[in-house]
Amino acid sequence: MKRVLTPEIIEEKRREIYNTLVDPTSSHEQKVTYLARHAENFMTVLDEPEELDELMRCDIDTRCICNLFEGDAPYRPRYICIDFPKFLREGSEFLQLGPAKDFDEALTNLMIMYHNIPSITNYPVFIGDLDELLGPYIENLDDETVKKALRLWLTMIDRTILDSFCHSDIGPKASRFGYLLMEVESELENAVPNLTMRVSKDTPDDFILAGIKCALHSAKPSFANDEMFRGELGDDYCIASCYNGLLKGGGSYTLSRLILSNIAKRAENIEDFKTNVLPHVCDVMARYMDERIRFLVEESGWFQNSFLAREGFVQRDKFTAMFGLVGLAECVNLLLEKEGGTERFGHSDRANQLGVEIMDIIDDFNKNHFNPYCEATDHHFLLHAQVGIESDHDCSPGTRIPIGEEPDELVDHLKCINLFHKYFPSGTGDIFPVDLTVHKNPQYVLDIIRGSLGMDIRYLSFYASDSDVIRVTGYLVKRSEMEKLDAGQNVRQNTTGLGLGAAKNCKILDRRIR
Amino acid sequence: MAKATVNKIISFSCVDGPGNRSAVFLQGCGFDCRYCHNPETIHACIHCGECVKYCKPGALTLVEETVRQTDEQGVCCGDAGVVCFGGGVMPEVSDGLPGLRSADRGTGRKRVHYDITKCVFCDECFRHCPHGASARTRELTAEQVMQEVRRNLPFIRGITVSGGECTLWRDFLLELLSLAKAEGLGTLLDSNGSYEFSKDSKLMSVTDGVMLDVKAWSREDHLRVTGRDNACVLRNLEWLAHAGKLAEVRTVVVPELFDCRQTVREVSALLAELGCLDARYKIIRYRPMGVREQYKDLTPPTEDLLQELTDIAAGYGLRDVVIV
Numbered sequence: 001m002k003r004v005l006t007p008e009i010i011e012e013k014r015r016e017i018y019n020t021l022v023d024p025t026s027s028h029e030q031k032v033t034y035l036a037r038h039a040e041n042f043m044t045v046l047d048e049p050e051e052l053d054e055l056m057r058c059d060i061d062t063r064c065i066c067n068l069f070e071g072d073a074p075y076r077p078r079y080i081c082i083d084f085p086k087f088l089r090e091g092s093e094f095l096q097l098g099p100a101k102d103f104d105e106a107l108t109n110l111m112i113m114y115h116n117i118p119s120i121t122n123y124p125v126f127i128g129d130l131d132e133l134l135g136p137y138i139e140n141l142d143d144e145t146v147k148k149a150l151r152l153w154l155t156m157i158d159r160t161i162l163d164s165f166c167h168s169d170i171g172p173k174a175s176r177f178g179y180l181l182m183e184v185e186s187e188l189e190n191a192v193p194n195l196t197m198r199v200s201k202d203t204p205d206d207f208i209l210a211g212i213k214c215a216l217h218s219a220k221p222s223f224a225n226d227e228m229f230r231g232e233l234g235d236d237y238c239i240a241s242c243y244n245g246l247l248k249g250g251g252s253y254t255l256s257r258l259i260l261s262n263i264a265k266r267a268e269n270i271e272d273f274k275t276n277v278l279p280h281v282c283d284v285m286a287r288y289m290d291e292r293i294r295f296l297v298e299e300s301g302w303f304q305n306s307f308l309a310r311e312g313f314v315q316r317d318k319f320t321a322m323f324g325l326v327g328l329a330e331c332v333n334l335l336l337e338k339e340g341g342t343e344r345f346g347h348s349d350r351a352n353q354l355g356v357e358i359m360d361i362i363d364d365f366n367k368n369h370f371n372p373y374c375e376a377t378d379h380h381f382l383l384h385a386q387v388g389i390e391s392d393h394d395c396s397p398g399t400r401i402p403i404g405e406e407p408d409e410l411v412d413h414l415k416c417i418n419l420f421h422k423y424f425p426s427g428t429g430d431i432f433p434v435d436l437t438v439h440k441n442p443q444y445v446l447d448i449i450r451g452s453l454g455m456d457i458r459y460l461s462f463y464a465s466d467s468d469v470i471r472v473t474g475y476l477v478k479r480s481e482m483e484k485l486d487a488g489q490n491v492r493q494n495t496t497g498l499g500l501g502a503a504k505n506c507k508i509l510d511r512r513i514r
Numbered sequence: 515m516a517k518a519t520v521n522k523i524i525s526f527s528c529v530d531g532p533g534n535r536s537a538v539f540l541q542g543c544g545f546d547c548r549y550c551h552n553p554e555t556i557h558a559c560i561h562c563g564e565c566v567k568y569c570k571p572g573a574l575t576l577v578e579e580t581v582r583q584t585d586e587q588g589v590c591c592g593d594a595g596v597v598c599f600g601g602g603v604m605p606e607v608s609d610g611l612p613g614l615r616s617a618d619r620g621t622g623r624k625r626v627h628y629d630i631t632k633c634v635f636c637d638e639c640f641r642h643c644p645h646g647a648s649a650r651t652r653e654l655t656a657e658q659v660m661q662e663v664r665r666n667l668p669f670i671r672g673i674t675v676s677g678g679e680c681t682l683w684r685d686f687l688l689e690l691l692s693l694a695k696a697e698g699l700g701t702l703l704d705s706n707g708s709y710e711f712s713k714d715s716k717l718m719s720v721t722d723g724v725m726l727d728v729k730a731w732s733r734e735d736h737l738r739v740t741g742r743d744n745a746c747v748l749r750n751l752e753w754l755a756h757a758g759k760l761a762e763v764r765t766v767v768v769p770e771l772f773d774c775r776q777t778v779r780e781v782s783a784l785l786a787e788l789g790c791l792d793a794r795y796k797i798i799r800y801r802p803m804g805v806r807e808q809y810k811d812l813t814p815p816t817e818d819l820l821q822e823l824t825d826i827a828a829g830y831g832l833r834d835v836v837i838v
């Protein structure tokens with residue numbers, strides 16, 4: 001069913017456009033992005049499931065499906081993770097660049113490429129496995145030369161890629177480049193780019209410790225369970241955007257999310273939720289995603305015309321899509337309440353068990369849903385524990401335990417997340433602010449990471465409780481920038497606004513310190 | 515199996531030795547340091563019942579005594595409700611508290627029972643205890659403690675037993691550390707040095723290292739700080755360093771209480787002489803937090819002094835000196 005734009009809807013859209021035009025807290029670039037989205041939303045090209053409006057375009061407290069502002073006429077994939085080694089090796093005809101022959105050329109070519117990779121935010125969400133990409137170019141350079149160049153290059157990224165969903169990866173092997181990168185990152189304390197260290201059994205302690213020390217300064221890197229991701233996605237996976245496992249040379253067409261907390265409101269009881277309400281919403285969302293993908297692949301022309309696809313930096317059949325969800329904790333709590341239970345998610349076996357049962361239903365649904373264009377992941381979507389957006393109320397990211405309700409003991413917290421991380425190859429993660437004393441004992445964090453690797457824990461982030469750079473839900477922002485924005489000044493990065501919303505609505509500054 | 519009075523078990527600790535460790539705090543200490551940050555761990559509870567009324571959630575209740583005390587034996591200084599520190603045989607009483615005599619009990623042969631499942635850890639009980647004790651303790655065997663510690667595998671690299679003064683519970687300690695070793699865990703003791711480690715090879719065979727407090731170098735200073743002599747502490751410092759069992763030395767810096775410079779200098783000199791340059795020396799900033807009212811007016815050291823002390827230690831070649 002194609003949407004009909006009534007005069008009321010059009011009037012409403014014009015009002016939104018006006019508000020964007022005059023918004024004192026948006027920078028020029030931000031306004032341009034929002035205006036493009038408004039234009040896209042005048043289109044009615046998607047043949048949407050009939051039941052969608054009632055589940056998605058409804059009051060925020062009853063909304064069950066959310067398309068995360070993706071716009072109504074998808075004309076580029078949401079997340080694009082290009083094959084950077086090929087680019088450095090061969091150059092690009094479209095960009096009129098040859099192979100990169102030395103470190104300077106590699107840095108410059110990459111920067112040029114970054115500004116030509118679209119995404120939902122118009123900024124690249126993956127900028128490469130930096131150690132593997134750049135390591136070979138620094139063999140004959142001394143540390144100071146490399147660090148000086150990196151300092152400038154990273155600062156340029158931070159000041160021109162105005163969005164913290166931009167992600168770089170290192171590891172699982174230790175490397176000289178990795179060490180130097182982390183040294184510079186801890187000095188700079190920039191929010192962009194985000195950084196993940198893939199960690200495996202073979203990653204040396206010392207490299208992980210360098211990562212931890214860097215994280216205590218700049219809230220990055222986060223630590224990814226390499227063996228887990230590799231087992232699910234193969235060797236060619238990368239971590240993009242917040243913490244999303246995707247294929248290099250591919251990416252994700254789209255991401256929609258189930259708002260489980262609101263879906264629970266529509267159920268009579270647990271049984272009704274499991275057998276009727278949840279499967280129905282999953283079905284509508286999956287069909288909606290199918291249609292978005294169809295339009296993008298078959299009609300938009302992106303895969304036919306973009307130089308990224310034409311020159312082979314991405315391949316259509318390495319793309320998949322992300323089936324997201326938020327609010328499992330609130331969903332479980334509400335369902336139990338409906339049956340007179342007082343157990344809380346994260347604190348009782350019964351509540352956690354219900355959470356697992358719900359995840360099994362969603363997982364089964366996805367395994368039985370077939371999309372013709374997700375060859376890369378056996379024709380299924382990948383589940384994604386979405387990190388939430390600033391307007392979320394009473395709805396925790398993915399399967400996280402609500403802030404303020406974290407178990408007293410970190411070990412209980414870890415055991416709870418151990419139940420849920422395994423469902424999400426395209427990303428989930430938990431965040432722990434750690435006490436200052438850990439600066440003197442980074443091995444404390446090392447032991448927790450090592451312990452997690454042996455379990456089903458996928459992705460962990462740590463930051464020092466007094467740090468200026470803090471992790472909001474997946475992305476990074478600076479406390480100092482949030483304060484500026486709160487005082488009504490406009491700031492560089494889009495994500496600062498998201499962070500401020502999250503600080504106010506989602507209590508991110510109140511996380512339990514470990 | 516030997517039991518100990520367990521004040522608390524912290525599942526993950528980043529401040530009780532390297533890496534992530536479970537820390538077990540035992541009740542009772544023979545020293546009486548003025549700046550003690552956990553004064554409620556010094557004495558054994560005499561079950562007077564005073565604190566029960568401050569426990570809003572009902573975790574503490576006064577119940578009838580069921581087991582009678584058996585015969586008393588060995589050395590007992592007679593300090594009412596004070597744990598024996600003399601290194602002599604500790605008389606066992608019904609609830610396993612060493613050095614506690616039946617006569618020291620409150621009236622009516624009642625005892626305070628603690629239910630950890632109801633406790634909200636508000637600390638009201640020991641804040642109101644007139645005897646420097648805590649009823650918020652449990653009598654546990656080494657195996658019971660280990661059961662709680664096992665939950666924390668695989669996230670921890672070891673356990674640290676602290677106090678109070680953990681060596682007051684030597685037999686329990688031996689069992690607990692042996693059990694920890696069997697799990698592949700590292701074992702550290704946190705001690706005030708009042709126990710002759712050199713004479714207990716059995717205990718030392720399951721102890722990876724001791725984190726030793728050197729509260730003051732000179733005997734007079736030590737007496738002023740702790741109320742006790744420090745000959746044994748200094749013997750331990752030397753012996754542990756020599757035996758490769760010195761995991762860490764700590765000195766809490768309270769300038770008006772003792773000669774901090776002398777202490778840091780002499781400790782560092784001794785470590786250097788013994789070639790023990792990699793042992794961590796923790797220079798601890800005195801903070802009034804948790805300290806008893808009557809001692810609260812002690813002044814915390816300045817940053818400059820802490821830095822000066824660090825420089826002194828580093829000057830002797832110590833490689834791992836930290837201020838906390």
Ligand code: SF4
Nearest residue numbers: 559560563565643649
């Ligand atoms: S803890 Fe203190 S107040 Fe409470 S019963 Fe024991 S001695 Fe009395």
Ligand code: SF4
Nearest residue numbers: 569633634636637639
């Ligand atoms: S700390 Fe526990 S035992 Fe003590 S008063 Fe509070 S609730 Fe009661």
